[in-house]
Amino acid sequence: MPLIVRFGVSLDKGLLEKFDKLIQSRGYTNRSEAFRDLIRQELVKKEWQEGKEIAGAVTLIYNHHKRELLNKITDVQHNFQKIIISTQHIHLDHHNCLEIVAIKGNPRESQKLADALKSIKGVKHVTLSMSSTGKGID
Numbered sequence: 001m002p003l004i005v006r007f008g009v010s011l012d013k014g015l016l017e018k019f020d021k022l023i024q025s026r027g028y029t030n031r032s033e034a035f036r037d038l039i040r041q042e043l044v045k046k047e048w049q050e051g052k053e054i055a056g057a058v059t060l061i062y063n064h065h066k067r068e069l070l071n072k073i074t075d076v077q078h079n080f081q082k083i084i085i086s087t088q089h090i091h092l093d094h095h096n097c098l099e100i101v102a103i104k105g106n107p108r109e110s111q112k113l114a115d116a117l118k119s120i121k122g123v124k125h126v127t128l129s130m131s132s133t134g135k136g137i138d
């Protein structure tokens, strides 16, 4: 069990009211948990900026009827096999596919992978969701 430290925070009353409203709307039941999450969010951002290993996912939406599209997507994924953990393919409807690519590695490489997939003609939408490996944010 980590050592728990209590400390006081001085805040403008108006700012605290806004904070309480915000965390209530997001489902927090107490300030401490909301505060912990805010700190972790900043630590994760720092990890990205420093190029530390991240975990996350790239999602892409495309029409599998487009010629050569599947080959191109596969080629790109082979080029980034160092950071790809797994890929899940979901058939959304008759035309559209969703692919979720789980990644772990350098944040810059992750962005490069997302950009490479995005630039393939026929890929309709790509998102990159970067998180943390969880190691440095306890």
Ligand code: NI
Pocket: 064, 089, 090, 091, 092, 096, 097, 098
């Ligand atoms: Ni499909």
